[in-house]
Amino acid sequence: MHSDTIDVNDELSDAPVGAMHIKLGILLALMTLFxxxxxxxxxxxxxxxxxxxHLSLQQxxxxxxxxxxxxxxxxxxxxxxxDRFGRRITLIAGLWITTVFSLLTALAADSFASFCTLRILTGLGLGVLLPLSTTYINELAPRRVENxxxxxxxxLGWATGGAAAGLVGVFLTPYAGWQGLYWIGSLSILLIPFVHLYLPESPKFALLRGRESEVRDILAKLRPERAHLYRTLSITTTPVREKTPFLALLAVPYRGLSVSIWLASFLSLFCIFGLSGWIPTLMQARGESFGASFGFGALMQVMSFVGGLICGRLVDRTGRPRFWLCAWWAAGALAVLMLVLLQSHWADLVCSAMAGFCIIGAQFVLNNFTAAAYETHMRATAVxxxxxVGRLxxxxxxxxxxxxxxxxxxxHAMLLAIVAAAAGAALSVRFATKSIGCDFDSRGEAQDASASTSAVERLHRKAVATSSKAV
Incomplete structure (x- = not known):
């Protein structure tokens, strides 16, 4: 980096965690909580x-x-x-959609068809909040503590929200009915003004769009001790690239990486929602009380954050995300298998906790791994x-x-299917590497990849051109 130039990537990667980082982290945690x-x-x-x-089990x-x-x-x-209009406006739109349709679910869902219709519409907003928050925060996080x-x-927000759903289910629904879940969910309307006021655009995205003055303001808030430099020095600009088409994710050098990540996400989320969706009913069938059965869902979500935090910390310390993700999903498969083999209250408690710790915890780290695996201009599309694909x-x-x-x-058959899926996710993530460049498994390999940057760039430009024609 030249003495008269500021590289925005270095500024973000090398920054200490400051007040602005914490404020943005809290804001995103509240969004993902809902x-x-x-x-x-x-x-x-x-x-x-x-x-x-009158619903069947399939319904x-x-x-x-x-x-x-x-x-x-x-x-x-x-x-x-x-990737076209910006992270900020898309996040705000997702929060509005989620809030409006949560309120309508509480007011108007009175049948299987109306409930499912409103849930599909709510999902359009939910499909923005978690993946785009992951993209956004990975573009701001200092490198040494990014996971x-x-x-x-x-x-933390997502796991806390999942746990809160269980607590509301236990303590509020006996008095307010199931609609009480959605009255509480619509309280996200209180968060919207704060998001409008305090959420800035991603500085990397703003730089790609040539909005240098906006980048200076954001950097000054993130690193106030260097604000005087941002007022005078030039901000390194990255040439604006063509909008990344979906097919570019399947071109060299990303094909193996993308397919492996998608398969791992598919299998992981099959496990998470198959188990979380049925855990209250499952536990009641195994003899647990109403309150305890609903509490198992909350327990899984609490433990998922602990598991994700420990896994993420190990990834940050060792630089081996594929190894730790594989270990976490394999341990999760074993925990669910124990639910099949063991029949007792304590086995239910420990195995459910470990399933949340390992399987859901690993999914959090997979989201971060995906965001870090692709360049800025294609990161939101990739996540x-x-x-x-995972939601399938x-x-x-x-x-x-x-x-x-x-x-x-x-x-038992359902639990064994989840065991097989968790084991499959563990296997799939081992193949999540680029065909050229870093395979994300050691700091040394990451450094070696820098030597191949020009080759990767040439291949990427060719892939984008080919994919654009295909589209």
């Missing part, structure tokens, strides 16, 4: 509506999955929108596609779980 809360609500609705709405699974259909669409398209910071800023697994998890219970007359 995402996690709303995502897991339907698991606590089944108890109240399955009888009155009950579809009730859980319906919001994820909208999530899939939102996650698939939001990346291209955010830990992202987990505190995004995963959006990872979670969009999330949709199928509860539905297939219900179908397996209905077919085999018990829960």
């Amino acid at each position: 995402d996690g809360y709303d995502t897991f609500n339907p698991a606590y609705v089944i108890h109240y509506v399955r009888g009155p709405w 009950a699974g579809l009730l859980i999955s319906s919001g994820l259909v909208g999530f899939l669409v939102g996650a698939a398209v939001h990346g291209a929108i955010a 830990t910071f992202a987990l505190w800023g995004v995963a 959006g596609m990872e979670l969009a 697994g999330a949709i199928l998890g509860p539905f297939i779980g219900g179908a397996l219970q209905q077919t085999f007359g018990g829960t």
Whole structure:
């Protein structure tokens, strides 16, 4: 870096965690709190509506999955929108959509069809909040704590929201009915003014759009001790590239990386939503009380953050994300297998906690891994596609779980399917590497990859051109 030039990537990567980082982390955590809360609500609705709405087990699974259909669409398209119009405006739009349709669910959902329709529409907003918050915070996080910071800023909110859904299910729904879940969810309207006021644009995105003065202001807030330099020195500009088409994610050198990440996400979210969606019903069938059965869902979410935080910390310290993700999912598969083999209250408690710790915790780190694996101009598209493909697994998890219970007359077949999926995710992530450049498994290899930058850039430009023609 020249003495008269500021490199925005270095400024963000080398920054100490300051007051602005903490403020943004809290804001994003609150946004993803409502995402996690709303995502897991339907698991606590089944108890109240399955009888009155005369639902089969397969329909009950579809009730859980319906919001994820909208999530899939939102996650698939939001990346291209955010890469074109900006992270900030897309996040705000996602929060508005989630809030409005949560309120309408509480007011107007009075049948299986109306509930599922409103959940699909709510999912369009949910499909923005988690993946784009992950992209946003990874573009701001200092390099040395990027996984830990992202987990505190995004995963904590999402896990807390999921746990809150269980607590509301236990303590409020007996008095307010299942609609109480969505009255609480619509309180996200209180967050919207703060997001409008305090959420800046991603500085890397603003720089790609040539908005240098905006970048100076953001950097001055993130690193106030260097504000005097930002007023006088030149900010390094990166040439604005063509909008990244989806097919570029499947071109050299990204093909193997993308396919492996998508498969791992698909299998991981199959496990997460198959287990989380049915855990209250599963535990009641195993003899647990109403309150305890709902509490298992909250326990899984609390433990997921602890598991994600520890896994992320290990990744930051060792630089081996694929190794630790593989270990976490393999341990999660073992925990769910123990639910099949052991039948006791303490086995239910420990195995459910470990399933949340390992399987959901690993998914948080996979989101960060995906964001770090791609360049800035294609990052939102990549994270959006990872979670969009993953949501196919999330949709199928509860539905297939219900179908397996209905077919085999018990829960063992469903649990064994989750074991197989978690083991498959562990295997898939081991192949998540670029065909040229860094394979994300050691700091030394990451340094070696810098020597191949020009080759990667040439291949990328060729891939973008070819993909654009295909589109």
